[in-house]
Amino acid sequence: MVHGEAWTIKELFVYPNEYIYWSIQIVMYPFMTGLVAGAFVLSSLYHVFGVKQLKEIARFSLVFSLALLPVAMLPLLLHLQQPQRGIYVMMTPHFTSAIAAFGIVFTTYGMIVISEIWFVYRRFIVETVLELRSKQRRGNVESAQFFLYSLLAMGAMDLSPEAIHKDERAVGILAGIGIPVACFLHGYAGFIFGSVKANALWMTPLMPVIFICSAVVSGVALCIVTYIIAMEIRKQISAWKRKNDPRLPSNEELRSAEIQTVTLTSKYLLMFMVLAITLELLDLIFRNYTAVKSWDILRSVIYEKDFFKIFVLQYGFGNVLPFIIFLLPGLTIRRALVGSLLVLMGVFMMRWNVVIGGQAFSASFSGFMEYRLPIWPNSLETLKEGLFGALAVIITPFVLFFLVTRVLPVFGVKDTH
Amino acid sequence: MMNRRDFCKKTMIVAGGLVIPLAALEVFNPKRLLAEKSGSDDKSNVRWVFLVDIHKCVGCGFCVKACKVENEVPYDANVTRTWVERYVVTKDGQTAIDSPRGAKDGFTTQKIDQGHLGDKEIDPASIAKAFFVPKLCNQCDNPACVQVCPVGATYQTGDGIVLVDRSWCIGCGYCVMGCPYGVRFFHPVYHVAEKCNFCYHRITKGMKPACVDACPFGARKIGNIRDPEDPVSRIITSEQVNVLKEEFGTKPQVFYLGLSREVK
Amino acid sequence: MKNHVWRPLLIVLVVVCGILMTRALVVPEDFGVYERGYMYGWHRKSNEAEWKAIRVKYKTARVCAGCHKDKHDELIKSVHAAISCENCHGPNYDHPEDPLGMNIDRSRKLCIRCHSYLPYKGTLRGGIPGIDPEKHYPSAECVLCHIPHNPKAMNQKREARS
Numbered sequence: 001m002v003h004g005e006a007w008t009i010k011e012l013f014v015y016p017n018e019y020i021y022w023s024i025q026i027v028m029y030p031f032m033t034g035l036v037a038g039a040f041v042l043s044s045l046y047h048v049f050g051v052k053q054l055k056e057i058a059r060f061s062l063v064f065s066l067a068l069l070p071v072a073m074l075p076l077l078l079h080l081q082q083p084q085r086g087i088y089v090m091m092t093p094h095f096t097s098a099i100a101a102f103g104i105v106f107t108t109y110g111m112i113v114i115s116e117i118w119f120v121y122r123r124f125i126v127e128t129v130l131e132l133r134s135k136q137r138r139g140n141v142e143s144a145q146f147f148l149y150s151l152l153a154m155g156a157m158d159l160s161p162e163a164i165h166k167d168e169r170a171v172g173i174l175a176g177i178g179i180p181v182a183c184f185l186h187g188y189a190g191f192i193f194g195s196v197k198a199n200a201l202w203m204t205p206l207m208p209v210i211f212i213c214s215a216v217v218s219g220v221a222l223c224i225v226t227y228i229i230a231m232e233i234r235k236q237i238s239a240w241k242r243k244n245d246p247r248l249p250s251n252e253e254l255r256s257a258e259i260q261t262v263t264l265t266s267k268y269l270l271m272f273m274v275l276a277i278t279l280e281l282l283d284l285i286f287r288n289y290t291a292v293k294s295w296d297i298l299r300s301v302i303y304e305k306d307f308f309k310i311f312v313l314q315y316g317f318g319n320v321l322p323f324i325i326f327l328l329p330g331l332t333i334r335r336a337l338v339g340s341l342l343v344l345m346g347v348f349m350m351r352w353n354v355v356i357g358g359q360a361f362s363a364s365f366s367g368f369m370e371y372r373l374p375i376w377p378n379s380l381e382t383l384k385e386g387l388f389g390a391l392a393v394i395i396t397p398f399v400l401f402f403l404v405t406r407v408l409p410v411f412g413v414k415d416t417h
Numbered sequence: 418m419m420n421r422r423d424f425c426k427k428t429m430i431v432a433g434g435l436v437i438p439l440a441a442l443e444v445f446n447p448k449r450l451l452a453e454k455s456g457s458d459d460k461s462n463v464r465w466v467f468l469v470d471i472h473k474c475v476g477c478g479f480c481v482k483a484c485k486v487e488n489e490v491p492y493d494a495n496v497t498r499t500w501v502e503r504y505v506v507t508k509d510g511q512t513a514i515d516s517p518r519g520a521k522d523g524f525t526t527q528k529i530d531q532g533h534l535g536d537k538e539i540d541p542a543s544i545a546k547a548f549f550v551p552k553l554c555n556q557c558d559n560p561a562c563v564q565v566c567p568v569g570a571t572y573q574t575g576d577g578i579v580l581v582d583r584s585w586c587i588g589c590g591y592c593v594m595g596c597p598y599g600v601r602f603f604h605p606v607y608h609v610a611e612k613c614n615f616c617y618h619r620i621t622k623g624m625k626p627a628c629v630d631a632c633p634f635g636a637r638k639i640g641n642i643r644d645p646e647d648p649v650s651r652i653i654t655s656e657q658v659n660v661l662k663e664e665f666g667t668k669p670q671v672f673y674l675g676l677s678r679e680v681k
Numbered sequence: 682m683k684n685h686v687w688r689p690l691l692i693v694l695v696v697v698c699g700i701l702m703t704r705a706l707v708v709p710e711d712f713g714v715y716e717r718g719y720m721y722g723w724h725r726k727s728n729e730a731e732w733k734a735i736r737v738k739y740k741t742a743r744v745c746a747g748c749h750k751d752k753h754d755e756l757i758k759s760v761h762a763a764i765s766c767e768n769c770h771g772p773n774y775d776h777p778e779d780p781l782g783m784n785i786d787r788s789r790k791l792c793i794r795c796h797s798y799l800p801y802k803g804t805l806r807g808g809i810p811g812i813d814p815e816k817h818y819p820s821a822e823c824v825l826c827h828i829p830h831n832p833k834a835m836n837q838k839r840e841a842r843s
Binding site for chain 2: 722731741772798
């Protein structure tokens with residue numbers, strides 16, 4: 001079977017070679033990079049602009065963006081027909097292609113994130129090393145830990161105030177450089193689509209900007225969700241621990257800190273959301289008004305075929321409803337959680353409507369293609385580019401986050417700042 | 418004084434500093450470019466173009482069959498390097514278009530294939546005009562598909578043919594998306610981007626593309642636009658020819674005689 | 682370089698060197714910019730030769746006349762003269778040595794490509810005598826009654842019609 005045939009349904013006249021070649025994994029790709037970029041931008045708000053109230057979530061979202069980082073690449077690898085050749089993007093880059101920069105931008109960004117984390121955690125790492133070193137006897141686990149942290153310290157054991165101050169400066173600078181790079185990483189994912197002149201729906205210079213705004217929205221929303229869940233787990237654990245040690249912070253204290261952080265973060269969420277929706281609507285109105293050759297077919301895709309996905313799921317449940325949820329006075333943790341989850345769904349639907357919606361019509365403007373997400377895999381192709389492939393991509397960052405936080409805990413650490 | 422660590426560091430910096438510019442130079446090396454250019458046989462007097470005469474096409478699909486066999490695209494796979502479209506315009510101004518399986522077995526029924534909507538009957542009395550349009554790669558002068566390839570796996574040769582390097586293509590599909598004409602697809606066997614290349618292995622041996630040889634009615638012709646004596650380039654320069662989707666700025670090099678506005 | 686702040690940069694350097702070294706190993710010698718410049722001509726040169734080396738399967742009708750003069754002469758005088766032998770008999774390959782080449786296709790599918798009636802008046806297709814494949818002796822092969830190499834002549838198998 002030809003690639004794409006398994007999930008494409010054609011209607012009226014579609015060129016014989018046209019299928020939905022960019023499927024669920026290409027929906028996942030901008031969604032995941034968006035989360036990375038958004039999480040990073042959130043952490044930078046604290047490191048660069050000194051928004052003190054975000055201290056708690058800043059370290060958290062920084063580590064989370066590290067966990068998301070490899071996952072931004074995963075959907076691309078699952079999508080490629082020749083994944084083993086993916087490295088050629090770095091070997092013979094062809095810079096007239098929007099994709100060619102991926103390797104370079106991605107690596108640069110990865111190194112910035114890793115360096116920043118190193119500076120943020122250096123004090124913790126060194127202290128751990130010193131503590132383990134001072135121990136007389138080390139068990140197997142502790143020896144391994146000792147080895148790992150010594151490696152992570154990279155021989156920089158200086159904890160003098162000047163050294164710590166240098167760390168802080170480095171974090172500030174890296175976070176500062178990181179913001180444009182993060183925006184570039186994601187804006188350029190938008191450019192990949194926006195520059196395809198053969199696709200009437202994709203081709204708009206607004207695409208990169210829309211992508212950046214919705215990236216920040218989704219990244220912040222995910223950080224809120226994960227933060228709430230992590231705090232919930234923490235509360236459970238601390239309640240259990242407090243039975244033995246009543247001096248630990250009580251649940252009430254934790255909760256008030258939590259709601260403060262969440263309320264503030266959601267303000268930034270709303271800000272970027274307004275921006276994203278404005279741009280999207282501008283694009284839609286502009287297309288409607290200018291009504292160029294492609295508008296006939298776009299109209300029937302937007303207002304008829306994909307009406308439910310665009311206006312109900314994306315704008316209705318993904319934008320308007322969370323807006324109301326966040327703006328109604330007396331925000332609670334539960335409401336924030338529901339709102340953030342809806343925002344995430346909305347951004348996902350936006351990616352879907354761009355990627356799949358852009359292929360919902362034939363380049364001949366005389367026919368339509370419908371995408372049926374493969375559920376049960378009956379071949380490698382429908383496994384990779386089906387429900388299970390997408391789920392794997394969604395689950396991986398949480399697994400990675402769990403693993404990373406085993407080494408670099410995000411709560412209750414004295415960091416460099 | 419230099420301790421061991423400092424020494425290691427400095428060595429690495431020097432080595433790294435040397436490697437970067439050297440490797441970067443490799444990417445854009447004007448000298449090598451020049452050497453390659455003068456070394457290769459001078460192709461500048463050939464630029465392949467194609468001419469399709471819509472009036473002559475009867476929709477037998479022999480071109481599609483020959484193309485698939487000649488270029489080893491599995492016959493029953495629903496992708497093809499070249500295909501034939503049927504346009505039936507009725508008196509009320511409606512246009513029905515189809516290309517059942519790329520017309521590899523021709524058009525054997527009056528019903529129009531509408532995809533999952535099934536077949537559509539058209540009353541013969543209501544037909545205002547009907548014609549067949551063969552499609553193939555336009556070997557554009559500004560190939561959008563080549564511009565977007567991230568790894569240099571697809572490229573244009575000096576004589577204007579856009580080829581795909583099967584050992585280098587990563588299969589991202591960007592070129593498939595970038596082509597406004599829908600000529601690209603993934604090869605069902607090699608799983609890399611695949612497209613019409615005017616039968617490069619034939620034209621470079623002085624033969625004609627398989628589809629041109631197969632066409633009984635002379636609807637397809639190939640020529641060299643740089644040769645003013647070439648009969649095809651004479652037609653292109655002296656008669657009313659048209660190209661597909663000029664608005665994309667791709668400068669397509671497949672010319673059509675008798676192209677109607679309904680053609681997509 | 683006493684400053685520990687530069688330490689991550691070392692890792693960066695190692696990564697960059699690693700990439701460049703892999704590049705030197707993996708990328709073929711002849712990968713470069715050719716005739717069409719960097720935008721359109723960035724490729725591995727030897728790939729052009731690989732494409733040129735593809736086996737030619739269709740050898741055109743010209744070669745047939747030498748050995749099948751009767752068929753050739755018959756066809757050339759008939760209304761089917763324009764149709765290349767290889768359209769109906771498949772690609773030549775290295776016929777007659779190669780058993781892949783040249784087969785006899787007696788299926789109705791072959792003939793109805795052109796002869797299935799389509800009501801497109803004024804076009805070339807409308808001018809080809811057409812039949813309705815579902816009504817015109819649907820259970821028999823066309824060659825039972827018609828001679829493909831000389832269709833006008835009606836047929837030596839005329840008897841079969843009854």
